[in-house]
Amino acid sequence: MASSNTLTQQKKPERSLSPWQIARKKFIHNKLAMISTVFILIVTALSFAAPFLAPYLSPIPDVSRVNIGSMNIPPNSEHILGTDKSGRDVLTRLFYGGRISLVVGFSATLMVITLGTLVGSIAGFFGGLVDNILMRFTDFVLNFPFLVFVIVLNTILRDTIDGVSVLIIVIGVLSWGGVARLVRSKILAEKENEYVLAALSIGCSPMKVIRKHLLPNVMSTIIVQATLIFASMIVVESALSYLGFGVPQSVPSWGNMLSSANEPDVLQGKPWIWMPPALILTLTILSINFIGEGLKDALNPKSLR
Amino acid sequence: MTTRDFIQDRIDSLENRDVLLEVQNLKTYYPVTGGFFKRTVGHVKAVDDVSFTIRKGETLGLVGESGCGKSTTGRTILRLLKPTDGQILFEGKEITKISGSKLQKARRDFQMVFQDPYASLNPMQMVGDIIAEPILNYEKRNRKELEQEIKSLLTRVGLPEAAYYKYAHEFSGGQRQRIGIARALALNPKLIVADEPVSALDVSVQSQVLNLLKELQIEFDLTYLFIAHDLSVVKHMSDRIGVMYLGNLVEVASNRDLYKEPLHPYTQALISAIPEPNTAIKKERIVLEGDVPSPQNPPTGCPFHTRCPMAMEVCSKEKPPLKEVRPGHHVACVLY
Numbered sequence: 044m045a046s047s048n049t050l051t052q053q054k055k056p057e058r059s060l061s062p063w064q065i066a067r068k069k070f071i072h073n074k075l076a077m078i079s080t081v082f083i084l085i086v087t088a089l090s091f092a093a094p095f096l097a098p099y100l101s102p103i104p105d106v107s108r109v110n111i112g113s114m115n116i117p118p119n120s121e122h123i124l125g126t127d128k129s130g131r132d133v134l135t136r137l138f139y140g141g142r143i144s145l146v147v148g149f150s151a152t153l154m155v156i157t158l159g160t161l162v163g164s165i166a167g168f169f170g171g172l173v174d175n176i177l178m179r180f181t182d183f184v185l186n187f188p189f190l191v192f193v194i195v196l197n198t199i200l201r202d203t204i205d206g207v208s209v210l211i212i213v214i215g216v217l218s219w220g221g222v223a224r225l226v227r228s229k230i231l232a233e234k235e236n237e238y239v240l241a242a243l244s245i246g247c248s249p250m251k252v253i254r255k256h257l258l259p260n261v262m263s264t265i266i267v268q269a270t271l272i273f274a275s276m277i278v279v280e281s282a283l284s285y286l287g288f289g290v291p292q293s294v295p296s297w298g299n300m301l302s303s304a305n306e307p308d309v310l311q312g313k314p315w316i317w318m319p320p321a322l323i324l325t326l327t328i329l330s331i332n333f334i335g336e337g338l339k340d341a342l343n344p345k346s347l348r
Numbered sequence: 349m350t351t352r353d354f355i356q357d358r359i360d361s362l363e364n365r366d367v368l369l370e371v372q373n374l375k376t377y378y379p380v381t382g383g384f385f386k387r388t389v390g391h392v393k394a395v396d397d398v399s400f401t402i403r404k405g406e407t408l409g410l411v412g413e414s415g416c417g418k419s420t421t422g423r424t425i426l427r428l429l430k431p432t433d434g435q436i437l438f439e440g441k442e443i444t445k446i447s448g449s450k451l452q453k454a455r456r457d458f459q460m461v462f463q464d465p466y467a468s469l470n471p472m473q474m475v476g477d478i479i480a481e482p483i484l485n486y487e488k489r490n491r492k493e494l495e496q497e498i499k500s501l502l503t504r505v506g507l508p509e510a511a512y513y514k515y516a517h518e519f520s521g522g523q524r525q526r527i528g529i530a531r532a533l534a535l536n537p538k539l540i541v542a543d544e545p546v547s548a549l550d551v552s553v554q555s556q557v558l559n560l561l562k563e564l565q566i567e568f569d570l571t572y573l574f575i576a577h578d579l580s581v582v583k584h585m586s587d588r589i590g591v592m593y594l595g596n597l598v599e600v601a602s603n604r605d606l607y608k609e610p611l612h613p614y615t616q617a618l619i620s621a622i623p624e625p626n627t628a629i630k631k632e633r634i635v636l637e638g639d640v641p642s643p644q645n646p647p648t649g650c651p652f653h654t655r656c657p658m659a660m661e662v663c664s665k666e667k668p669p670l671k672e673v674r675p676g677h678h679v680a681c682v683l684y
Contacts, residue, residue, distance in 0.1 A: 061515070236468075237467045240423070241531070242481075246486060
């Protein structure tokens with residue numbers, strides 16, 4: 044594959060950049076977006092390398108173990124970020140917590156985007172009765188009171204598989220409605236172009252028209268939307284965990300770590316317990332939003348043609 | 349051989365050829381929905397009872413003003429729209445009711461060249477992929493061979509081979525239309541419906557594209573349904589011409605007969621509107637009164653009677669059928 048590519052490249056140096064390549068070039072030249080990307084990559088790498096990096100090399104069960112001997116120790120040389128009220132090392136939990144927060148955010152986003160794109164594109168392309176049924180169903184899902192449903196479903200289901208997967212599925216199933224509406228409206232506008240008729244007339248099946256012709260042309264919107272959803276999903280996970288309805292308390296996540304700050308004593312007197320997760324959470328969300336902005340500029344259809 | 353003899357020859361030879369497409373009483377209505385529950389409250393009768401035939405190798409031009417149903421007719425014939433009523437016979441086979449994969453298979457034989465060269469090419473696809481796609485939809489092919497084949501097709505329509513690796517936005521309108529033509533040709537179809545293929549182009553480029561279409565017709569033995577609103581373009585391209593008004597075919601005649609001796613009052617008005625380059629010739633211009641009636645609520649009887657300078661009482665009562673008044677010359681008017 045690679046060799047054949049270089050061959051044609053030598054033969055045809057004038058091969059044009061694809062719209063995606065143009066977008067990538069633009070994105071790389073966006074400093075803020077690139078810094079944010081690097082930051083996210085570092086956070087991700089550290090989180091996933093947690094078992095090898097954390098000061099207290101320990102598998103997950105040990106991270107959650109209460110250690111009465113070393114409760115509420117301020118940062119020192121042994122515990123760089125101190126320990127929390129149960130005597131657990133904050134830095135270690137920060138690494139492990141990132142893992143959960145990012146995985147939950149990413150998986151929920153993937154689920155939301157997949158479901159939303161599927162429903163939205165089918166509804167938008169076929170229109171009529173199909174559109175009506177799918178969009179009324181979407182309205183129905185959008186009308187669920189999110190918080191109540193997440194809390195109830197999560198509490199009922201949390202013991203069936205494991206807490207984290209249940210949370211991902213519950214959030215995902217409840218939040219695809221917005222994406223479905225967005226994709227539908229984009230497809231409705233895009234399908235008016237004659238290339239859709241052309242695709243049908245050269246013998247493409249309707250599903251192929253959606254997959255090969257319509258989705259690539261609305262993909263830029265979906266990608267930008269995905270980054271914004273990714274950020275908000277991390278917030279949702281943290282908020283739920285902070286309230287005690289998200290990831291089980293025993294599993295470290297940024298939201299769970301923050302929840303210790305609901306004691307006035309910790310909030311006022313022991314900032315080392317909640318400051319690190321709060322800071323890293325804010326920076327992560329900010330970076331993801333900057334990446335989203337960068338992608339929006341890079342994928343702007345006017346700059347692609 | 350004079351040009352005239354050549355044309356006569358062509359007409360004679362075409363008359364003996366087989367019918368490729370036969371359209372009988374074709375009707376395409378768009379439903380109009382209204383009210384809270386989106387009930388159908390009426391129909392836009394875009395194509396209302398149109399019948400014609402096209403022989404192999406022939407070009408039938410369809411003219412008419414905007415909104416008269418020319419494009420809808422073309423799209424319905426290719427089954428990109430669902431006909432409300434009537435029959436479309438392609439090589440004697442009924443294609444009016446087929447759908448799904450059967451329709452997909454049948455589409456191989458009839459292709460379309462679209463009006464807007466800017467909207468009809470997918471901006472995310474490489475030109476080579478745009479032209480390869482129809483072939484790959486029907487056949488499994490070796491990528492290398494196919495690439496060669498497409499490059500020669502690109503050269504044939506007047507584009508450089510390097511266009512294969514480019515994207516549609518890098519080309520001008522005329523070049524894009526050539527890409528669209530190459531895509532339509534890729535499957536080696538029998539019928540091509542050209543829906544105003546040059547109306548979006550510069551006048552200087554129009555003739556190049558038209559001549560390309562003519563050359564390709566002879567080379568690939570193509571049959572065209574050529575839709576346009578420009579009378580001189582249709583005259584240049586067509587063997588026979590059909591004139592449409594408000595979803596109806598009002599006159600069908602050979603190119604020569606139609607321009608020399610238009611019979612239907614509407615056609616006469618259209619022909620009189622063609623600008624005459626020679627100022628020495630004084631031409632009488634027939635100016636039509638009023639506007640085209642709404643196709644949602646067409647007039648009873650002859651669709652043209654509300655604007656016809658020769659309208660009689662009978663015109664508002666009965667719709668005159670399209671009948672052959674002279675050899676090969678069909679008119680739908682009570683005068684004949």
